Amino acid sequence: MHSIILTCQLQGRFKLNGMYKDGDLILGGLFEVHFLTVFPELSFRTEPEPPYCEQFDMASFQQAQTMIFAIDEINKNPNLLPNITLGYHLYDNCVMLGMAFRAAIALVSGTEESFSNLNCTGQPPVIGIVGDSNSTPSIAISSVLGLFRVPIVSYFATCSCLSDRKKYPSFFRTIPSDAFQVRAMMQILRHFGWTWVGLLYSHDDYGTYAAQSFHQEVQLFGGCVAFSEILPLDNNRKDIRHLVGVIQASTAKVVVVFATSTYLLPLMDEIVLQNVTGRQWIASEAWATSPVFHTPRLLPFLGGTLGIAIRRGEIQGLQNFLVRLLPDNDPKNNMVRVFWENIFGCRFETEGSQGEKACTGQEDLSSTNTAYTDVSELRASYNVYKTVYALAHALHDLMQCEEGRGPFSENTCADITNLQPWQVMRKSEFTTGFGDRVSFDKNGDALAIYDVMNWQPSSDGSIIVRTVGVVDEGAATGKVLTLNEEALYWNFGQESESCPPGTRRARRKGLPVCCFDCLPCADGEISNTTVHCPDEFWSNPDKDQCIPKEVEYLSYEEPLGISLTTALTARHCFCASYVRNNSELSFLLLLSLKLCFLCVLLFIGRPQLWTCQLRHAVFGISFVLCVSSILVKTMVVIAVFKSSRPEGKSAMKWFGAAQQRGTVLVLTALQVEYVISSKIVYECAIGSVVGFACCWDTLALAAVSFLLAFLARNLPDSFNEAKFITFSMLIFCAVWITFVPAYVSSPGKYAVAVEIFAILASSFGVLVAIFAPKCYIILLRPERNTKKALMGRGTEK
Template sequence: MTSLAQKEGMMWFILYISLYLLTDCISADSVLRSDTCQLQRRFRLNGVYQDGDVILGGLFEVHFFTVFPELSFRTEPEEPYCEIFNMESFQHAQTMAFAINEINKNPNLLPNITLGYHLYDNCVMLGMAFRAAISLVSGTEKSSSNLNCTGPPPVIGIVGDPSSTPSIAISSVLGLFRVPIVSHYATCSCLSDRKKYPSFFRTIPSDAFQVQAMIQILKHFGWTWVGLLYSDDDYGIYAAQSFHQEMQLSGHCVAFSEILPYDNNPRYTQHITGVIQASTARVVVVFSPASLVIPLMEGVVLLNITGRQWIASESWATSLVFHTPRFLPFLGGTLGIAIRRGEIEGLHDFLLQLRTNSDPRNNMLRIFWENMFGCSFETRDKETDGEQVKKVCTGEEDLSTTNTPYTDVSELRAAYNVYKAVYALAHALHDLMQCEVGRGPFSGNKCADITNLKPWQLVHYLQKVNFTTGFGDHVSFDKNGDALAIYDVLNWQPSSDGAIRIYTVGVVNEGVETGMVLTLDEDAIYWNFETKKPPCSVCSESCPPGTRRATRKGLPVCCFDCLPCGDGEISNATDAIECMVCPDEFWSSPNNDQCVPKEVEFLSYEEPLGISLTTASLLGTCSCVLVMVIFIHHHNTPIVRANNSELSFLLLLSLKLCFLCVLLFIGRPQLWTCQLRHAMFGISFVLCISSILVKTMVVIAVFKASRPEGKGAMKWFGAAQQRCTVLVLTALQVVICAVWLSTASPAPYKNNLYIRSIIVYECAIGSAAVFSMLLGYIGLLAAVSFLLAFLARNLPDNFNEAKFITFSMLIFCAVWIAFVPAYVSSPGKYAVAVEIFAILASSFGLLVAIFAPKCYIILLHPERNTKKYIMGRQTQNK
């Protein structure tokens, strides 16, 4: 969007470019027709002059407005004129004059060279600024006897223009000729483009740095939800663009963005104040001249909009127009960015010594005098059109009795930048003069000729300027012509009379290595809120650790919901975008704000389940030992000797090993326990089942041997054959275990598949095929034993253990068949407990089913433990 003022300014810019080119054509034609260079036009400009060996130009906003007479083109157009004198800007112009006089008195800077100056008023209008710039570079002499119009230019450098838009226009043209321009107040970041503006420099930081300084303040107080207002000119538009970019990079959001128009339309102003009132943003940043902020604040007062923290750009942060009791309830506590305040020793006395000059070119002095004291240098002896004639100025009035922005040197900000700009040009010129012949920077190692100095030669040295002011500030330019940024942070506080007074509460300084650094005295800041504390301006409250931000659809990134991190995920920072997944051996804490080691789960000896199973294992082992002791003590009795007592002892030994192998399943898994637990389990049970199988076969053989047709059956089932059979059957399991341990040995394994939050420390079987073979072999022997025992269950009791073996194998098979689904469905350590329970249950089943009846007879009915009784039963049964 382009304002009317901008459109008008661009029209004037195009017009004067055309006039400038037309003047060149006319001048060229004049050269062909005469022996002099003719100045085609002299503009009526307000100015101050001082002659010297080398002249510096200056452009200042000494008047607020420009009045353009109506154009008829029937007569020669009248010159525009300026109105409303600006005392503060005239002080800036006089500061340049002071700096040049100070340099001329300094024997160490530019010795034997006297600086002069030509200072013009741009009247805050692009057309007037361009007229003044053209006058500076082309001169104001009517003619030159030099046929080729050669020689040194009227000025070698210009201080100004203070506004961005005129600086863009002037630099676009004068940059073609590499005329150095050092602005003290033009802040548009667009002017940092070296390709477009190759000879533009400035002693004030660009808006890009100002925006960064504001971002530092927003970050410091945690203001992420901010409103933006900006003026409809180059300054405001470029500042707004830069602000949007920096806000996006820093993760902050602009709640609303509105333009302050130059036409001050009441309806649009009402719209803007309505947006401010409706927004949830409590912080509003304004990039605009003070003239556009005034109607905005009038609307704020009218709607009684309070509870807002205003952030003022440097263009209105120090404006005195708002420092009245009327604005205090609304603008009190405003934080502003202002260019660095400096001190210039001797400036105040110089300003008070100002006197008029008879030279008509110094009409700016006359205008100042008339506006300062309300007098006139024209003598009048009667009233004119009913107006009272002003008193006559003497030019000797005492300035020390006045109290105006002109004489106030307590807040030298723009004036201090003017001072630095003049010294930058002076130091560049001094360095140029120090060039040694044959070692110059220009083509052929040449040095610049001071008698025929070209402005572009000064640009080279200006780029390398490096000095320190008397106030202690370092001055140098980067590759874009920008000075190192330094800002004062201002705070608008109530004064004793109920108005507003400005206090400096901090500084933002740019270092070459540190970047932008904000230093604030928070105790000195006045907050215009009931809490007397900084406001909270966020779209959504910060997400605490343990949660992540989830952007709300259709809203800026600053508007979000806080979602808790999932299991196994954490966020240990505020406003985390994503949750981090914990490493494999770690799990999220209850608050999801840190990763803690996972609980390692295994069946330990200390827990109740482990203690119970260990007790059962030891009880079974002791039971086997007790039965073995009983059998040893009664080894000569018929019931012990029946069916080969050696197999009974071997069966008791294998059962004891089965009970003891349970202990290998309890405790933290280690390599050796993982290797032994299943090997010992497999071998023990094969030894046990093999002994039972052989005992069953012996029962059948004995029964057959008792019949006439089976007299020779026992020769195949002697003691040696029984031992050999058990040994061979067990050896086969040993071979399976050896192959298993040598090829794919079981090993400790941390399993987190059952429960993600817990590490189940278990033994990986290594090879499922070999493990299945081990279990299948045990199952095969058990099935054969059960089948034979079932078929022999009806043999005579005296010789028959088949019923007990059948019952024991039935228990064994039932336990292990039930084990499979229970084991698969049991998580973690409970799977190990199920396996232990199956081992214990099957072992106790075999022990009780086979040996309990015999112990019953041995201990409680010894009268039945006789061969006669056994044989008697046999005869009776027959």
């Protein structure tokens, strides 16, 4: 009886660019080493030629080499996967779904023509896959490979749809999903108050899902999308012109774009052709750091672009590893050969024939300046590095498993000699040498953290991308967005609304916030963003700039200041004419009135520290001295009248010269102590508490004097000084009671003028009411200026 030998036969072979190295466990990798796929012409007579790739991408090749570097570093680390050597199989996906899918199938099925096994089982060719970089291939690959639980850990696929564990149970990623990316971009829009924005997105899964998330976030934010357009997949010229026309016609000055550089290049060419300026571009992480746009030609159009980028990291020793890459004649490593031919323009096969230079293998990579050797901005490469280590730590955890305490059925551990892919990504958490913690949530997503990028002009006129902030949803401080606004470069300004300068938005009631009218800005506000001017500035008549406020004060040069200065000088001289030949109390009263007139000088002119400190202090002390002298004079008049009667002979002993001086000094000293102990503000504050307190203290004394004088109004005519004091206090109180509403309602320097007028009016009223009758008797009626007349004996009734 003949035995039947069953074999598993490979049904086809794909022509792929790749790099290989054997090991105990193999990791697969998918990279965009070329970004253009060319399909040969079809012939129905022969088998079609396989497609091939063109336009070598140095940055993506660096990412592939970073995976090799990480595997080499792990193999040399005795503390991670000891006694196990990792190998790799890397393929080029050519930014084409069909090519990526073929490469993924080649990774999981292997490249052997056939092998004998009854059940076609055994250890698979790869234990896990690093990639793909794009969302659409990742969705297609995960849909198939997920059936076999092959772990796929992407370093650049961000579609939020891939977080669905039911559809993609074995998909993981070290880059945050678009859901986090959209929220990060909304943090920027919310920070600057941009609610009226346009949206462009690519015609693929990445752009479609990102646009859906963006629309939801904008609605929650309360904003509106001015237009929402799809970037054409085939880059049709007519469609591109349509997109540019939509951008030009829209009033939205902020344009958010979710797309890769492959989609955007033709669009940017058309934008330059039609000279579309005045737009603030917001870049998704897919193109925020793409070097293909950093040319002087695009600076006038894309300068000032804000975008988010995946976290930048540092990898020690990577640059030395990159420049030591040597050509490899192994046909399976044709990716290395293509790299050398592209970077040095030589050919290995031709050996210089047909006029082409032959590759010698002695060329110096360290002297080249390309995206391949540049390690200053390691973002995607840093994610690749973390992805490889995530798989390595997951494998290491399986090796550390103790039998009976394992993660599988009946607490068993995995058999390392026959490890299956579905057993790998049970747990993986570690910290990189750069200090970033890597872990995965229940959906396979990594912690969300982004750098905020700004496109600025460089010294050679091109564009340089600088980091100006960070968006970290796991920040310990709770502040998600941290932005250095002083480092920002604005090419077109920050306004996203259509209101002209000098106006502001006024939301229409019952409609979304993006529906508004443009109204003139209020005084002290500028532009259409309702920016308040600083305290020392004011808005100009057009309400589009803050200009320094005019300095206004009551000066000696203006008519009002000249008039008040002249008035106080005249009244001071008038007061001085009374000083001679007066009693002691009258002398103190006249002295206080002179001080009242002179203190007005402190209120005129530019306020200084010493004038502000002395204004109300001198004014208050002078008026208290004045009113206390009047009060004592009133009391003396009453005492003199009572002492003229038999029952009041002893009244005058309480109002001698010493008592008079003491009373005046005590009342004045109380005012001095109050003023000195009060807090003096450096600036001359309108409505000063100290100033008003002084006024009301003086009014209290004036009210007492008025009351006493009023009660003594019925004294004989010879004691008519009580009447004069009554009139003087009536004038004094009337002036200061009227002063309060006039002072409060007067603007600026006119409030100072009102206060000066009140001082002059009240002082002059006291002077005239008390001393004018005395002057009249002295100058015009000298016969009444005798003791006999004063005692009431000069005239008979």
